[in-house]
Amino acid sequence: MFKKTQNYLLLHHPLLWNTKFIPVIIITLIINILFFAGGYLTGAVDFNDPYRLNEYRHYEPMAIFLNLIIGLLVIIVWLTFYFRNNGFKSLYPKKNNSLYKEWLIILTVCLLTCSNTAIYEYAFDLRARNYYSKEEVIKRTNLLSRTSIFVDGPFHHWSRFDRTQRNELLDSLENNNHRYEYKEYDEEMVVIPEVEAVTNVYNEGNKLYNPEWDTVCYFENQYPITSLINKQNLKFSIQENIHDSINEWRVKTWMLNREKDSIKKLLDDFFVLVNEHNLQANITSKQWFDFVYKPNDYNDYQIVGNDEFNEINDERKSRDNEEYKTRNDLENNIIQKNGSVTIVLPKYYVPLQRMENTYDRISGAYVSPINYGDILGIIYFAFITSLVIFSFRISSVKNWLISVISLGITGLITFIFSLIIIYSLIEYHSRSQPFTFITIWAVILIVCLIYFVYINRQKTSKKLSGIVVNALLWILPFSLVMVYFYLYTYYDATAIRDINGSRIYEMTGLEKIIHNNALEFFYINLGFILLYMYPFTKLIKKWKGIAEA
Template sequence: MQKINKINQYLLEKYPTVWNTRIVWMLLASAVLHIFFFIVGYISHADPVSLQKMNVKDDYFREGMIFIHLIISVLMMVGWLIMMFKNNAFKNFYPSSKGKLFLQFVQYFIIIFAGTTFYFSYMTGFKLFIKNKYPDQEMTENINVINKANAFLSQDLEHYTLDNRTFPKFYDLYCETDINKIDRNQKYFVYYNRVYQFYNLYSKTVYKKDKYGDFLFPSGETEKNLAYEENKKGSKTYYFKKDVVDMSPYINTTDLTYYNFSDVFYSDDYSGKDYLRMQYSGEELYDGYNQTIKDSYKKKRFEINRFTTDLLNKKNPVEIEKLLKSFLDISKKFGINNNLDSKSWVKVIYHPNDFNVRYFIKKYKPLPDEEYDVNNVPMDEDGNYIYTKTVTDSAAAVVDGEVVNDSVQIRDFNPDIDNQLSPAEYFKNNTTDYYYYSDNLQNLLNNVDLIKSTDFFSENIHIYIWIAFFLATIIFSFRITGLKSLLFSVISAGVLFLAVVLVTVLFSASSGRNGIEFFVSYFVFFIGLAILLLPIVMMKSLKKLIASILINISLNGFVLFVLLIFFIINIHQEESCEQINIMSYDCPTIIKTLGFNLSYIILACGFIFMYLYTSVLHKWKAMPN
């Protein structure tokens, strides 16, 4: 305690402003708490099961840490203000230069920022743990094994139908599955109520758009002949069916078979990770970005189908078992709930005559006396929902041999359909008691990559910056003008807001909504300009209370005034774009161009204003009461 008193005495004598703001002790306390939150973040997800739910990056808010954060921050701020408000040099007319006043404000900002940003320490610890626990090289190897072994999980019959085949000669072909678009004069393949026909394609690229911003459909082509389309940067490519290709030499059966499997369980390349990050953060995908992902995914599907085909053709159960054992070892490390063992699993898979899918594995463990429903969304022991993909009941689409909503009868393609078992019934009858929580594995991989790739600082820093800035301006206003002036300022600002709303409503009622953005923006702009200029040019003509109200509104509202200026520029740019028929989403406005950098620009303007405005504060303080 004696040491603390000595430090305080030294600060009081040498740096009175620093002593008064208690910044040294507040930063020290904040540093200790930041270390605490870092440690909590580092150990918070040590159990891999905690990563098996969706969006664990939001656990800070969902699991209650935010409340601890808020309680600590509030207690710190209240204690700090109580200590600081004991002394006020400016209020008691102690000599105070512009620099000292501005330095006080900066210290307020730093103290509040340091005492409210524990989230970043928590997430830094969390991210560091994930990087250490799940290193990139090891995860790449694990994901490679997972993608290969996933072919044998057989949890979704849709992954084993003929239209999934990509190897060896299927890569550039299009598989038509719409029964109304099948050419019955050409070779096609039938599996129960499903029909497959393979086409090669030709493409046409369009660069022109209509007035709504949509790419034009190629002239001379029909929608019926369209296979699919791809958006690229500045263009759109349409792919049309050309000729039917007979793939009989490569198709031994149209039943469900492991030879058809090509699904990618998880993509760990940079495009996949970037897409995942953008998907979770809500960022817009630029033109052609989806196509980049699609191309990468298509290549991965081909490689998985090729690997699976080669592995099956070897007809070596030992090699298959080795792959499955590696997969289960990874699953054990990740804490994935399952009851599989490699030896029994191989017996379920290994039927070398055709490698048809004879048995299916459940996605979750049903409760006692509960019938397994692949469409059910159960809850695990921790109360977390396990989201499963839906398997379509293909039999439900058939009524008396006729496909609902289709004009062609399925019996025309498959006369024996009444004597065959539907895919849904086949799936139900051949589902084993084995289970594997594959969705939990998917969530874990997603979360690991998301935590690694997300820049939590850049995404959230602006919230904390502006919380700190506005709280600092309020405290600074209170220290300069006192509580009475601050309260009158709040009331005055509220009255002005109501007046603006009332005038806006009257304008809208009399003139309609056309031009209302410009009217409101300029109306508020001139009100704000008057509030800013009056204390500067007419200080001596104003009463001290009135001047203090204008000063407080200026101190707390200047950054909003700067934002308003940018907004006015923005709406003028949008109007110019409309005049030359540029869609709003393509209009390069100043706000879109600057993005989050606008926040830093306005913040810099705010600090510069605070420094320059201190001379006005001195003039106000010198006014008689």
């Protein structure tokens, strides 16, 4: 069957036969399917993971290593059969589009070979997403975020102003430009009450201490800084930070308004989730409620640990009062000593840490199912590899090696030369460093392209064009990238800045496009490569007919 297929391809589709396209595509597709299956099988979520060390994650480095080994083996074996017969060098009759089609075949093989790790990662996250829908995951993470206020965890830092008057939406914005747009709203919402400064005093240990640091203000009332009212809550990546803040304020509103039923229902819902995943807790929902519902100031509460084996840190204990610390530990916690190290474990706990690990893993799978940055890197690596193989296909070994050495030496010389030019300038600025280097290589690219076109028009002898054609195949893919970085560096170097290095004036329309669409520009460059390779391969076909000397 295989021989019949090969004979048919030899007679009717010689290009497919010569490139061994059918066998290598079958092999690479099988490998892709195996990596997908491996990613899906190892992507199972461990709902009883106490240490955030998902054992299946250990297979990821192995998948990358296998991709490198298997990819190299497939490419080497394929090239061994592919280079046996070179119709281009043997001057066999070829159609005008044959070279372009041959490069597309090489590109397809390289893309399939390089994509194994990306396929594995996609299948790995797909397994996690298949447990619950995104809406269900958001619902469950909101429950865990709200419940975490009643479990051992960190407190908010001290602030002079009332935390409930802060604009949490603005604090969640990462882009300072967006914050500037909401400046008036920010000034209106952030209210800093007039508080008389408290004189700093020194305690017996001669350490600076301010009594004001012991309390925090919520809803215009003062609470101990270690009160449950001041607890931080869990945050999950599946939704914006503002939703985590909403969860926090909702629960604290229930606490301050003494909405017992709402808090009870929250803890009951948590235990429904615990039972669904067959996890263990040594208290009931009712006991938990009795431990934490202290509506006077929410400070005299029993700490509930987030896991059986996690050490707790009761920040309410005074370091200077060993009697209280020892009594409190013995009454409410479990003391374990490992040599000279004393570990305090919770007497009461709920499996919040295990569920946090689980749903953080699922949330991460939903945040970015496809990492476009990684995919772009894989595609560019495949494009570059295909052009290197294609250049070896159309060129002699001697010219190919000379091209590699020449580009390496030229790159080193131009780098040193650009540094000399930059440091010799009177008004030197660090942002102009790549500007000169890109300019030099842009000139080199234009000169090489003009020379190659000139040789094709003269049709007398190839001269140095055998070296130049390889250089063009390797540099042309970065021509648009050069233009992008040229503009980016130019705008960055010529921007007017203050003494701190911040821009004084806003970006122009073109400047915003350049700064905010880097990823899109690199994808456009891939389309540019596919387009220019069509006329360029035709030019190479004509160049092959020119005499060597």
